[in-house]
Amino acid sequence: MPMKKVSSTFYITLVAVILAVGYGVIAPEHFEAITLNIRNLISDSFGWYYLLTVSMLFFISVYLIFSPLGRIRLGKDSDRPQFSMFSWLAMLFSAGMGIGLVFYGAAEPLSHYAVSSATAPIETKEAYKEAMRSTFFHWGFHAWAIYGMTALALAYFQFRKGQPALISATLRPIFGDRVDGKLGSVIDVFAVFATVFGVATSLGFGAVQINAGLNYLFGVPIGFWSQFIIIAVVTVLFLLSAWSGLGKGIRILSNTNMVLALTLLVFIIAIGPTLLIFNMLTDSIGGYLENLIRMSFRTAPLTPENRSWLNDWTLFYWSWWIAWSPFVGMFIARVSKGRTIREFMIGVLVVPTVLSAIWFSAFGTTAIETQKQGIIDLASTATELTIFEMFSGLPWSFVISVVAVLLITSFFITSADSATFVLGMQSAYGSLTPPNNLKVVWGIIQSAIAIILLYVGGLDALQNVIIIAALPFSIILIMMITSLFKSLKEERRKIKRK
Template structure:
């Protein structure tokens, strides 16, 4: 434990305090998080909107600007991982469980249950439901990941700084980042990471439990979810001990294989031509409306502000809370790539993959809904499995989904454990197994407490609360990165080229 910093001890103390309060006063805890969620959504919804818009603009500017040719490392450095493996790793860490949890459910909710723009159940609402799902999972979120990851990778691999959030702010605050102010920033990032990942682990446990109930009749209960989290915790800790190049790399590639099998299974068993046509039509609708939806705060009484709070604001907060974890992980596996290659890979490739995934699952669910079978009557974690019941090879599809949830669960937690180890050992690229174990147990404990005190509602409330303080750090990172890139380009221009 010689490598650990004060960030480790402060964060663990805060997590222990949170877990004890949740265990001792679950009802009171849920009420407080609900009130906090309502306050933040009402008063800071506009702020989240502007922050995500600013990230999109900055990302596009960096891709098109001369800064894009700067390499994340030495000028002659080559990428550590192949492009397919790199994409698999950032995809698995950056999405994971949520993609399976909401794959069929979210487009179905937007199109047939609570449509914010058109009458629910109409053809227009069906298409808008898919497009709004792309909106929540597309360019905005990956711009958040991209800017945070780019900042970390640039300062760590180009400038030789430690792989810490606080190190990215040195152009603004200098050596003050080496003292208490820097510690506070890193504690904030670590705390947000634990809660962001714990939310996804909670979602994963809920849906794995739902799938096992659907297939084998296992009770949907906190006890079942406790056992699921315990088993998966052991598995991801074993994986984390094997290191980045083995455990996470192999798991990420496994994720992609299982995801591809499940995707093509649903694509070809489901209404294939309708899926392809809906994807083409609704992706165009997404691109056509992205600017308007980016500014949609629904300020008037008849604008359905509740929907914006429950979905858009929740997602923007989720992306923010995951940003320190995913950003640090993506930065770690992206050494040697140019900034332009990095930003295009992080923003565009995942958005396209996400859109075709949701189009496949959402269109299939919508088609079944239109046939007269009401899938909206089921809880979120059971919708996908009840959709499979109306398709051929339903048992195989359900089994693949549970397997994918398990591997995503392990990969996300494994990646987060590695990143938390880095954040609490002064940016070490090889954090001790003891630290990774403690951090892995911490995020699992938080996930269990959130499931215990209120299930999905508590998970969503906590995400929004945890994201707000870190969002201010993201703004500072944007200014710091732009200042550093500007100076780096001047330095490159002053260096004479070799003949």
């Protein structure tokens, strides 16, 4: 690849990645123990900070929808969106949460109902309601506010102010030209590091779930070599897609994802407990909105058992979404040129939250009802197998399992494809059209990390690293929002003067 097109961010991050993965290979148990201890320390000591920060992002997102600032366009006033509304929503949804919905769609509500609940005794009616409320909360407005505010800052400075597509460039109103020096390099390296490990972790877990689906359908053995072949095949597919560019590969894949996801959703609603699904959806939306403020600030300071649940679920999700926000935010920003801030925030905040609520109502209700029947003990099943075991108790189980495996694979390819695009942008001075060979290099690196850590059993440690990285990046995120509002305030002042 032409060296002049590759920034120092690429080489510095590559060295950091090799050191971290090398440590995980040489001493996997020690690596996991240390990262777990640090992760627990952060959850115990900074849980209040995460809750305040994420809630702040949510309230700012709502403010922007109704504020006069919402009329400002992400680009020149004459710019219009590059992609149709369906393709745009499909791309941001696929990059943001796609594979996670399949992985946790049945498993999370079931776990809150049958294993450990936030506040209610397990396997009770209140636990049922709590399970749906909590799941809506974890995958709803707050999660998308993290992605949305990160993406908004990036899109505004890229398309409105003509800055490069770099996290550091959004901080120019605060630090001035210092973002072009060592300070900016440190920030960008950190963002790339978090992206590489976040996507590698998802590749690993995605391979495990595809392996589980193929085992259920065709008896393919569960183990490293099956997962190695899955990652190798998927790598070839997403590299071909990455080579074809944003307008073809990712857009077509994202549209395919939405069609497959809607097909699977309709299947489950039709053959599952249909009436109960709609009743639970309606009731759970009410419970979610009614308890939104309380859940947003709940720290359980006087009940250690509830605090442990918060650490394992809510604080895990908040740190996970923050750690993923450089990747997802940058990708959403890249495909959002020409939309107004109001249109952007409604699209990013409201639409995915509604779709997630419908998804979890269908899969969560069906899983809990299957568990209550006592025919299959879904609650004791491994997370990656839960959805397929649930299908086994339904009509047309083979057909819907095939659709699910295709959907997981398609989401898998789209996430990896989107990540190579974003990593290429961040390693090529913020270019909106990074070189294809740079995207290929990053794609191979991501897959290699996933394969290595699957082999040594280091995926959990890697997940801990991502969660740890969320703490310093949350500070960068706060500075990004401060910088955004500083620039928006100045622009608003100019508009008023005109």
